[in-house]
Amino acid sequence: MSQDHPSETDIACYSQTTPPESDTFDAIIVGARIAGAATAALLAEQGARVLLLDSATFPASTVSCPVFYGNSMAMLERIGVLDVVDAIGAPRITRYGTRSPDLDLVARLPHAHGRDFAYSIRRERLDTAVLRRVQTYPGITLREGFRVSDLLWGAGQVVGVRGRQNGGPEETIYARMVVGADGKRSRVARAVNAPIYDRITGDTAIFYAYYRNFTPLEEPSAIVNLEPESRQAALVFDADNGLTVISVGVPSAQFAAARTDPEGTLERTWRSFPELAVRGHNAIRETPVVGQGPTDSFYRQSYGPGWALVGDAGHYIDPITGQGINNALRSAELFAAAWARTRRRTSWQWAMAGYQRRRDAETRPMYNLVAFGRRVQPAVDAGLDIWTPLLQAIARHPEITTHYIGIYNGATRVDAFFSPANLTRILIQDGLRYQLPRFAIGTLSRALAT
Ligand SMILES: Cc1cc2nc3c(=O)[nH]c(=O)nc-3n(C[C@H](O)[C@H](O)[C@H](O)COP(=O)(O)OP(=O)(O)OC[C@H]3O[C@@H](n4cnc5c(N)ncnc54)[C@H](O)[C@@H]3O)c2cc1C
Structure with missing residues (x-):
């Protein structure tokens, strides 16, 4: 089927060819990385017969230099894979x-979900470790190298997929539902024409690579180094296998030039930070430089008749927030819980609407923080910077800094931190050295809450 939507003829055709119940999977999941593997594990745990498909053959890397935290580890533990992730031996x-030159907002990570550390693990190792465990679970069939090209429709709903194994002959496979865990450019989302209902225009490109012999700090760390004037950023995370991942952010306006020389862009940017230049004096780059151009954050309609989306396919947020893996795991949990409700007589529509609503409610505050940052950027560029003085006020107090850091690992609620009461408390504790006007407190809090 070449078009994205079923025609009347397609519907008739597929309803007539739907195979016997016994040959049908409960779920086909397209995409077998974090969101897909977690969804498969959670459905199989409920007795579902799951077919997990990925066009990649693992180990396979993807564009992502991931740091993830205690909240994600708790979910990895719940699906029975944390031990294989721990066994990779990445630094805690x-x-x-x-x-930045006028800000030092670095602290020890607070406890979140029983853990006070994060991991940064190359995706080919992380995703492969998780997948190799998940594929052993009863009820799960994994096919690597299988690219889904389209969906099958019957009686107005999705009933399966069409695709090819390693470019071989086309196959059709049937299931009671198809779950797109196939990333932000989701083929499943395109096939069902799932609309995007909220979007933040991306304003930063990212380039990164892994290095050896980059002198670590005393404690394993993940630090974002900022140069506000040039709006450049260099993120330095201690990764697995003695490696350090360095990513740089490049504003949209400089992307066209930067993409002609990714290696030079990466090297020049991080070496322009004096501390990093010293620590990286003997650093040797071990991997090619990869990255992505400015990419929009979004919420996409994530369910319909016979289909659903989890992970980046349904909601994508600027990677600078470091929330993608956690959001992917959490959406898998929420989706699997909603599916369980459909088996207790809740309608698919009702259960899935609940899934999407809950996912959005949990992720909105951080998303709104990104949106707010974009909205105030022109004012910041024009010299009306409300962020830096606020962050400086936070940084002057170690316990508030720790509380703030907790918004990234789930120890602190974003909306609670930026509530009028908490911002006022911070400013009073700071002796009102920085007087964020009342209206700014209100605007900030409202913007994050909506
Ligand atoms: C530069 C960068 C840095 C990042 N850094 C971080 C970070 O530090 N921390 C963090 O938490 N998140 C980070 N992220 C975000 C994180 O990578 C994603 O949120 C996360 O990988 C989403 O997982 P997923 O399983 O939804 O999708 P993906 O990881 O994108 O996996 C989708 C899978 O679907 C498969 N697929 C796609 N189409 C098809 C098809 N037609 N047929 C079969 N298979 C298909 C693909 O092969 C792929 O394996 C970063 C992202 C980027 C781009």
Whole structure:
């Protein structure tokens, strides 16, 4: 089927060819990385017969230099894979935060879900470790190298997929539902024409690579180094296998030039930070430079008749927030819980609407923080910077800094931190050295809450 939507003829055709019940999977999941593997594990745990498909053959890397935290580890533990992730032996990152010439907002990570550290693990190792465990679970069939090209429709709903194994002959496979865990450019989302209902225009490109011999800090760390004037950022995370991942952010306006020389852009940017230049004096780049151009954050309609989206396919947020893996795992949990409700007589529509609503409610505050940052950027560029003085006020108080750092690992609620009461408390504790006007407190809090 070449078009994205079923025609009357398609519907008739597929309803007539739907195979016997016994040959049908309960779920086909397209995409077998974090969101897909977690969804498969959670459905199989409920007795579902799951077919997990990915066009990649693992180990396979993807564009992502991931740091993830205690909240994600708790979910990895719940699906029975944390031990294989721990066994990779990545350093436990305990210091986290942001540094610029006029700001030192770095602290120890607070406890979140029983853990006070983060990991940064190359995706080919992380995703492969998780997948190799999940594929052993009863009820799960994994096919790597299988690219889904389209969906099958019957009686107005999705009933399966069409695709090819390693470019071989086309196959059709049937299931009671198809779950797109196939990333932000989701093929499943395109096939069902799932609309995007909220969007933040991306304003930063990212380039990164892994290095050896980059001198670590005393404690394993993940630190964002900022140069506000040039709006450049260099993120330095201690990763697995003695490696350090360095990513740089490049504003949209400079992307066209930067993409002609990714290696030079990466090297020049991080070496322009004096501390990093010293620590990286003997650093050797071990991997090619990869990255992505400015990419919009969004919420996409994530369910319909016979289909659903989890992970980046349904909601994507600027990677600078470091929330993607956690959001992917959490959406898998929420989706699997909603599916369980459909088996207790809740209608698919009702259960899935609940899934999407809950996912959005949990992720909105951080998303709104990104949106707010974009909205105030022109004012910041024009010299009306409300952020830096607020962050400086936070940084002057170690316990508030720790509380702030907790918005990234789930120890602190974003909306609670930026509530009028908490911002006022911070300013009073700071002796009102920085007087954020009342209207700014209100605007900030309202913007994050909506
Ligand atoms: C530069 C960068 C840095 C990042 N850094 C972080 C970070 O530090 N921390 C963090 O938490 N998040 C980070 N993220 C975000 C994180 O990578 C994603 O949120 C996360 O990988 C989403 O997982 P997923 O399983 O939804 O999708 P993906 O990881 O994108 O996996 C989708 C899978 O679907 C498969 N697929 C796609 N189409 C098809 C098809 N037609 N047929 C079969 N298979 C298909 C793909 O092969 C792929 O394996 C970063 C992202 C980027 C781009």
